[in-house]
Amino acid sequence: MAMKSRSSGSGSVTTIFTRIEHSRTADEVTRQIEALILEGVLRDGDRLPAERELAAEMQVSRPILRDALKALEARGLLVTRQGGGTFVGNIVGEVFAKPMRELIATHPKATADYLEYRREVEAVAAEMAARRATPADKALLAGLVERMQKAHRNGDFDIEVEIDAEFHNAVSECTHNFVLMHTLRSCYRLLAEGVFYNRAKVYDLPGAREQLLAQHLAIYEAIRDGDPEAARAAAVSHIAFVERASAEAERTGEWERISAMRLRQRSENSTKPARSSKRSAAT
Template sequence: MASDIFSKVEHGRTADEVVQQVESLILDGVLRVGDRLPGERELARRFDVSRPILREALKTLEQRGLLTSRHGGGTFIADVIGEIFSQPVMDLIARHRRATYDYLEYRHEVEGITAAFAAERATKADKDLLQGIVESMREAHAQEDFDREAALDVEFHSAIGEAAHNIILLHTLRSCYRLLSNGVFFNRALIYQYSGSRDRLLEQHIAIFEAIAASNPDMAKRAAENHMEFVARTLKQAERANDWVRVANLRLQQRGQKGGGKKQKTE
């Protein structure tokens, strides 16, 4: 963890000031779920506060559900993303396929707005981070590492959410991506295995990045929307193709049972 994300407390050196600083780092997406905080001695040094004041601040943050302690293992940022829906609603969504396309329709609009904001607001550091992710995507693509590509896909869109510098968009998108990662809406392997889709997806991600790097909001919005339209269209095609395979196999099985696997005589 970078040593400069924490600032010395200048006024009064109270627990409240430490709490406010950590809360801001979580809200802005600097500290993310699962990040481990430095040890108590080191953290007190960075904030320039006494260890009793730091302990009071950490206790407050833990009571607010922002930190979690593991016995003998340190202090971590708690799961502040959570789930958008309750478990019964998520199970209901998973059983009804039309929810998937409503989800993609929602993301079509939100991703477009987010990319446009990112093109307007991204700093050099934001663009450097995105460029690094894109380079990792190229490597995973060349190595045909599907799992790595899927993880980087989420990381890429999350980084765009950060570059948009809108905390509501940031945390809303993170919740959406968690549902996607958990496979609530669809299995991304369907899209990755569809002929030519991996190449197209990489090209689309690069197009979004280049538009943001060029600070072109209109181009970034169009690139993000085109990407989501492709995902929705390809998912439908892949699901239809899988259904064709399923039905064809059932026909073969049924006719094989009737004819003992031999060709039927025609009248």
């Protein structure tokens, strides 16, 4: 299916829909939108064009378009907000139910297992991306890397972390394997929710931001150059660093907690009346 382009940063998608060439039915409209969602062109929260505009782009009647949108909404692929338009639904969903996420958060081994999983799967994704990335894919990655570098220079930590996740999502899109892509998206959602470890603490470690930036650049350059082995190695190296850094951040946090308790205890003791020498001798 031919497509024109991805959406702009506003989240509104206006140029990816194509005219229905043959039988202009609701089923044809449904299949086109389904494909855009499956292939990752339309993502969670993306807003569809207004009904009149979308009908014109696909060259179908508005009643046919409405029927297609209603069918997609009934299946949970689209959601309509009163007065706000039509959006792609939460198609990725939750990998784990809330009780499981809470259980995971209390067991440190879960973080190690999560990172081990990412190390192996992202190695495959990076290698596949280096083999399959199109010029448009590489342009998207280049733009993300440029934004990441700018945020790094400006000290915009929140933006840098946000682009970090978007970069990994984009690498998965470059695989052109929708099962791998959607699996990794759900994986990154857990990361964004802080289920496994606090990314802010990892970034706060001395020199971590510089190393993470260099690692992302290495992954990008290997994909750009079409070097599957280098892409795999760069992805493995990146997650191995995150494994070490998350463990160090956790250990440092524990040290800070204990140090704070010691300081508080010493401060409290210093404000208590001194014992008499007679009582001290007796004890």
